[in-house]
Amino acid sequence: MIPLEDNYIDVIGKAQRGLNISDEELAKRAAVPFEKLQRVKEGELDEEVLARIAPVLGLGKKALLDLAKGSYYPKDQGVIPGFFHFNTRWEDMTVNNYLLWDTMTKEAAAFDTGGNCTEMLDAIKVHGLRVKFILLTHTHADHIAELGRLKRAVEAPAYCCQLEIIPGAEPFSPGKTFQLGNLSISSFLTNGHSPGGVSYYVTGGKRNLVIVGDSLFAGSMGGGNYSYTEALKNNREKILTLPDDTIICPGHGPLTTVGEEKVHNPFFAFN
Numbered sequence: 001m002i003p004l005e006d007n008y009i010d011v012i013g014k015a016q017r018g019l020n021i022s023d024e025e026l027a028k029r030a031a032v033p034f035e036k037l038q039r040v041k042e043g044e045l046d047e048e049v050l051a052r053i054a055p056v057l058g059l060g061k062k063a064l065l066d067l068a069k070g071s072y073y074p075k076d077q078g079v080i081p082g083f084f085h086f087n088t089r090w091e092d093m094t095v096n097n098y099l100l101w102d103t104m105t106k107e108a109a110a111f112d113t114g115g116n117c118t119e120m121l122d123a124i125k126v127h128g129l130r131v132k133f134i135l136l137t138h139t140h141a142d143h144i145a146e147l148g149r150l151k152r153a154v155e156a157p158a159y160c161c162q163l164e165i166i167p168g169a170e171p172f173s174p175g176k177t178f179q180l181g182n183l184s185i186s187s188f189l190t191n192g193h194s195p196g197g198v199s200y201y202v203t204g205g206k207r208n209l210v211i212v213g214d215s216l217f218a219g220s221m222g223g224g225n226y227s228y229t230e231a232l233k234n235n236r237e238k239i240l241t242l243p244d245d246t247i248i249c250p251g252h253g254p255l256t257t258v259g260e261e262k263v264h265n266p267f268f269a270f271n
Contacts, residue, residue, distance in 0.1 A: 005253035018228030090115030102181030137213025164196025192231025193222030
């Protein structure tokens with residue numbers, strides 16, 4: 001089982017950094033003793049403190065408490081025809097990459113490379129796939145570590161957002177649609193974690209998928225390194241407005257669904 005990318009302490013930290021709220025200011029605005037806040041951020045479960053700081057940070061109380069208690073983990077999506085999820089090692093963490101194909105034509109697309117694309121290359125060979133393109137969600141090192149190797153092996157072009165150009169990838173403007181047999185892959189800008197973060201919405205298969213990179217995680221989201229405001233807005237308006245049964249394929253952590261994140265993600269669940 002792939003662990004969640006973030007725990008509740010990570011979520012609190014991302015919200016604080018995004019809103020530029022110090023520990024001292026957070027304690028004051030939430031009317032909690034500074035020492036209690038510090039203990040919570042060191043791992044002590046204090047439901048009262050969490051309930052008080054959640055609204056100050058724009059986080060859902062119940063979702064944050066559930067995350068802190070370890071009671072949220074997304075449902076297993078089982079086998080998805082024409083789709084593989086790879087979880088690869090990168091330094092002291094893991095990173096995801098994905099392989100999608102039309103089961104009739106065997107035309108395929110790779111999404112990011114992860115820290116090691118060996119498993120992906122093995123799957124391509126075993127299933128007799130022809131990779132038409134490599135689609136990058138963003139260009140942080142852990143997601144493109146094996147781009148050169150993957151391109152040479154499959155002899156296919158790579159594409160990245162025009163706002164985040166790198167050598168070896170052709171820039172495109174979000175809104176472009178890619179076709180794999182009966183599968184349609186529409187792209188849209190979900191920047192915030194990075195300047196040119198792109199998500200890819202896949203329709204025409206057994207399940208609708210959205211490959212989101214570090215825009216959104218199960219129970220969390222990527223840090224708003226470029227723009228916290230844009231990251232929240234794009235996730236809320238572009239990803240979480242997709243049908244509830246859409247499978248979210250994040251850059252880190254397990255698969256989840258739009259419906260689950262609307263209920264369980266502290267950044268977006270205000271039930």
